[in-house]
Amino acid sequence: MKELWVPLSGALAQQRNVETIANNVANANTAGFKKDLLTFKEHLTQFEKGYSEDINLPHKEWAPEDFYKSYGAEHGFVKVDGSYTNFEQGQLVPTGAPLDLAINGKGFFEVLTPNGIRYTRRGTFSLDGEGFLKTNDGYLVLSKLEIPESNEGSSQILPQPNERGINIGQDGKLVINNQGEVFKNGQKISELSIKEFKDIQALKKEGNSFFINDDNDNISTQANSLVYQGHVEQSNVNAVQEMTNLIRANRHFESIQKAIKTYDSMAGRSLTELSKF
Secondary structure (H helix, E strand, O other), X not given: OHHHHHHHHHHHHHHHHHHHHHHHHHXXXXXXXXXXXXXXXXXXXXXXXXXXXXXXXXXXXXXXXXXXXXXXXXXXXXXXXXXXXXXXXXXXXXXXXXXXXXXXXXXXXXXXXXXXXXXXXXXXXXEOOOOXXXXXXXXXXXXXXXXXXXXXXXXXOOOOHHHOEOEOOOOOOEEEOOOOEEEEOOEEEXXXXXXXXXXXXXXXXXXXXXXXXXXXXHEOOOOOOEEEEOEEEOOOOOHHHHHHHHHXXXXXXXXXXXXXHHHHHHHHHHHXXXXXX
């Protein structure tokens, strides 16, 4: 039965919706997490074929075959057209921990992972055994890239990402100001690399905390974000709202499942009746 593909496509799309909302709920307490949303695309043969909105029904005594004119509706379907991340600012919560950092604005911390440079809003940092600032996953937090002024005709060798670590050491008073400058015992020792992007939706999410930027031209030359030491940015997921959305999506999925079972039952009954002849 061709009509089966209509509810089946809806079930597949709704299953993806349930998975996305469930992941949002699971990360409601993940620092710096940004929730994901889906967009759906509906294909309607009626519009593709050019049928008018007011479908003319036959003015006659109806025959059984008249009830099977679907005007292409059996070819309609819905699918997930894409997903996007909601980068709305999360609430900044004070923790008092000197290595907890939160960003107020559109910026991201620049970090070095085994897969290359990534960007994150999760500022729950710590120190490794050598005193380098690391993410909770053990990745190196990078300092701001200082490009020295070069003389005409000479070339400058820029430091590699693995050479831009921030070594704080184990002892001493640590202060990080709103501009991301790192001070130890009153002396500046480094500066955090905070990046903003011209098109934030061009970033690709990797896992639940990291983002990939494939185009260096997308990096903004100016960053106006502020860094708050002793704070953590909460997830921008509203747990109550997402749970409501999850319940609604599950009920929708169950309704589609019932429609599929009905189609299956009708097909089985048709085969049974035909076998009698």
